[in-house]
Amino acid sequence: MNRMKKTRPLTPLELALLGLIHQDDRTGYDLCKIFETTPMGHYSSSPGAIYPALKRLEGRGLLSASVEKVGSMRPRKVYSLTPKGLEALKAWVTREVSHDDLVWRLDELLLRFSFMGQLVDRAVATGFLRRLAEGTAALIQGLEDHHRTMGDEHLPAGALPTGRLALEHGIGAYRNLMEWARRSLQQLEPPPNEEQRHG
Amino acid sequence: MNRMKKTRPLTPLELALLGLIHQDDRTGYDLCKIFETTPMGHYSSSPGAIYPALKRLEGRGLLSASVEKVGSMRPRKVYSLTPKGLEALKAWVTREVSHDDLVWRLDELLLRFSFMGQLVDRAVATGFLRRLAEGTAALIQGLEDHHRTMGDEHLPAGALPTGRLALEHGIGAYRNLMEWARRSLQQLEPPPNEEQRHG
DNA sequence: AAAAACATGTAAGCTGTTACATGATTGG
DNA sequence: CCAATCATGTAACAGCTTACATGTTTTT
Known part of the structure; x- marks a missing residue:
């Protein structure tokens, strides 16, 4: 049985760190740079949050650190996922x-999806996109109903109708999401296999 | 001169509260409901954050509360913006x-824009949308360059190319934003004035 | 020689989350 | 009468932000 101490759920930042370290073993400094310079930075940033989070993850046994000392360089702590960390990451990306x-x-x-590439097989990724497309379609319905009854x-x-216009942006955003999910689904679907056609 | 004690900038939640109270004088409970049930809820939620925030805003002189007691009902504190509060709200929505x-x-x-309707005139709102469309166009350029060099x-x-697909979603999202800004701009532009054409 | 980038970390303060406390009023 | 909703709050806790501290290596 899984009888643990009742583990606090991981924060978004901690999950993002797991995903990035799974892509490639990294140091705290590497991670700071990524959050500083890429759209990933939504999930916070800055040493003050990242180093403590790495320590927490190490304490939980999701990360392991190995001190590297290339030449005369200042020692760097390179983190990598433990099996337990990999499991936690997988559980997150495959959540409903x-x-x-x-x-x-x-x-x-979107972050979960972008981490999926190296974690799950085609079937899981396409299942994720299908659920996403379905759920989004339902949401759009609801928003459009709201929009119609909002003269x-x-x-x-x-007064300018900026509230209504902002709502229209929201609807457009979800429509874009749905269409993206469907396009991506087609791209991930197994390409028509020539061998199979002949066999 | 404006020589104050060096005021801490308002948090997103506090700004959202100012905007909602400006739309309509409201009680803490009203605001809780709004955050609970509408997409506005991004800006946090729950009494534990909202009531203290209202108190902070009152302490700063941005809100004033008046206790209402309709019939035998439990007294409710109805908040409204002070002139200083209105000024702060305007400064926020019209920020660059x-x-x-x-x-x-x-x-x-988007929240700033949706609050603009009752705060600024057409020229300011369209200026906002123009800046937004410009900035977004530049961003899209950068993202597409990144995408092109990312085989x-x-x-x-x-491994599945989920990272690349996620980036494609981001590009689509900004494209949707830009197109929305341009459509909205047309809707807000003064309608062709017949009088003027004849005069 | 100086500045910038590499590299890791700590401390104070504040905000938000979760959970709880309290009590009145309305609906079934 | 009991539950749900109205209505306002407090307390414990944890995480993030900002700012600072420290020292090394590389670039200018």
Whole structure:
């Protein structure tokens, strides 16, 4: 049985760190650079958050550190995933795509997907995209209903309909998401196999 | 001169509260409900954050509260903006649209825009959208360059190109944003004035 | 020689989360 | 009468931000 001390769930930052370290063993400094310079930086940044998070993950046994000392360089701690860390990462990326994920944590979903490449097989990744496309379609329905019943009539005279326009952006964003999921699905689907056709 | 004690910048939650209270005077409970049930809930939620934030804003003189007691009901504190609060809200929504805003705080930009309707005139709102469209166009350029130089060749054998696909979603999202800004711009532009054509 | 980048970390302060406390009013 | 909703809060805790400390290696 899995009888542990009741583990606190990992924070988004910790999960992002696991994913990045799984792609490639990295040092704290490497990770700081990535968060500073790439869109990944949504998940916070800066030594003050990253180094303590790495320590927490090491304490939990999800990461292991090995001190490297190339030539006369200052020693660097290179982190890599332990089997337990790999398991935790896999559990996260393969979590069910919930309604709440789509509404409140869209960028976490995209991060999960981008880490999937080296973690799961085609079937799991396409399943993720299918669930995402379904859920998004339902959401769009709801938003469009809301939009239809939201005329500009009740606006104070002279006020601009910026609220309605912002909602339209939201609808467009989800439509873009759905179409992307469907396009990506086609790209990930196994290419028509010539051998098979002949065999 | 503006010689104050060096005011800490307002948090996103505090700014969201100012905007919502400006739309309509509200109680803490009203605000909790809004965050619970609408996409606005990105900006946190739950009494534990909202009530203290309201108190902070009152302490700063940005909000004023009046206790209402309709019939035998439990007294409710209804908040409204002070002139200083209105000023702070206006300063926020009319802030320059920076590159960092587009990359790291897109939803804050949309929130600012949605609050603009009752705060600024057409010229300011369209200026905002123009800056947003410009900035986004530049961003898309950069992302597409990155995308072009990012082949799938270096991927480990068998790995799926989910990272590249996720990037494609990001590009699509910014494209959607830019097109939305341009459509909205047309909707906000003063309608062709018949009088003028005849005059 | 100086500045910038490499590299790791700590400390104070504040905000947000979760959970709880309290009590009135309304609906079934 | 019991549950749900209205309504306002507090307390413990944990994480993130900002700022600082420290020392090395590379670049200018």
